[in-house]
Amino acid sequence: MQHIIDRFISYVIIDTESDPNSETTPSTQKQWVLANKLVEELKAIGMQDVTIDDKSYIMATLPSNVDYDVPTIGFISHFDTSPDFCGANVKPQIIRDYDGKDIVLNAAKNIILSPNYFKDLLQYKGQTLITTDGTTLLGADDKAGITEIVTAMEFLINTPEIKHGKIRVGFTPDEEIGRGAHHFDVEKFGADWAYTMDGSQVGELEYENFNAAGAKITFKGKSVHPGYAKGKMINSMLIANDFMNQLPSGETPEETKGYEGFFHVHHLTGSIEETVLELIIRDHNKKKFEKRKKLIEKIARKINKKFAKQFGEDIVITEVKDQYYNMKEKVLPVKHIVDIAEKAMKELDIKPLIKPIRGGTDGSQLSYKGLPCPNIFAGGHNFHGKYEYVPAESMQKAVEVIVKIAELTALEESAKK
Structure with missing residues (x-):
């Protein structure tokens, strides 16, 4: 020994x-x-x-x-x-x-x-x-x-x-x-x-083991003097917060076990004009794993549609990459x-x-x-x-x-x- x-x-x-x-x-x-x-x-x-x-x-x-x-x-x-x-x-x-x-x-x-x-x-x-x-x-x-x-x-x-x-x-x-x-x-x-x-x-x-992917999501915004910001300012940090709130509740590492998959936000940096959110996606079931990745894209499309007229281009840019299976x-x-x-x-x-x-x-x-x-x-x-x-x-x-x-x-x- x-x-x-x-x-x-x-x-x-x-x-x-x-x-x-x-x-x-x-x-x-x-x-x-x-x-x-x-x-x-x-x-x-x-x-x-x-x-x-x-x-x-x-x-x-x-x-x-x-x-x-x-x-x-x-x-x-x-x-x-x-x-x-x-x-x-x-x-x-x-x-x-x-x-x-x-x-x-x-x-x-x-x-x-x-x-x-x-x-x-x-x-x-x-x-x-x-x-x-x-x-x-x-x-x-x-x-x-x-x-x-x-x-x-x-x-x-x-x-x-x-x-x-x-x-x-x-x-x-x-x-x-x-x-x-x-x-x-x-x-x-x-x-x-x-x-x-x-x-x-x-x-x-x-x-x-988990099927695994990583996602980097960039949120754009527009900075305007807060005293005159009505209808003009777009705060990217608040959009990122909205995005996170649309992820399923209870599906985080601290709330799951066994075969249960999750979304894990592990990094968030931001300002009014740009916020970057990084998260990982995990699931043992391949179909559920694919569904989780599609949900990221679905939420992004929903927010992009909401701001299409005001911002003029995609306000949420997603990069999702598989890591292992x-x-x-x-x-x-x-x-x-x-x-x-x-x-x-x-x-x-x-x-x-x-x-x-x-x-x-x-x-x-x-x-x-x-x-x-x-x-x-x-x-x-x-x-x-x-x-x-x-x-x-x-x-x-x-x-x-x-x-x-x-x-x-x-x-x-x-x-x-």
């Missing part, structure tokens, strides 16, 4: 925050620091065909140790951390034999990780928790996943009596800004299927890859938690690029903030799941012979 903790900490203390405003890949130069470290570590543990390309995508191979054909499987994680919260100068704290009480992350700032608010903590009483110091995120998303993959490969190399086929591993930049799979070379990776180790609590197994469509035809992961968990006395992802992973994009890719737990909680933590035991269980999946894949093929 200490080996896993030490490896994880060696990763999280390296700042790898990605930048959505950058046009390079990786989006930040500092991601190269961990990328290069991972390359050397993969070589050191005995992985073969270790490569890193000019965009910092890492791939490596664990050769098969059986004399019959076995599908090539892959395990993938990302090494960037979210720009939503500070990822620099991470100072992990290790809480051994957690007693189920409040954890003081930062006494000076009175930052407390409490089971009264974060009830999942109580699942891990008696375990070893790794937390932040209250000033940064931790980076378990997804450095826990990387830790687990590297550790599992090291274990398989050192335990040759466990039979497995060829295994490919891949580590990517920029997943947190939606670009992790953009330059992933599926053909070079050469796996029949893969698993992203990028979920949360123990047991999570996911092969459904529900991987379920690509995974269901090869559902056995989910069944293998589920069986692996059950054989390890882990209760599978099969549920839809209320978000997306590299796996959703990779599935549409020809690499079916369900998502498996990495063990962390409260991602992207100062309350993030991961139990060391959860990372150990994820390592065991990776090993068991590799073993079961080889055994199933052996049984067919």
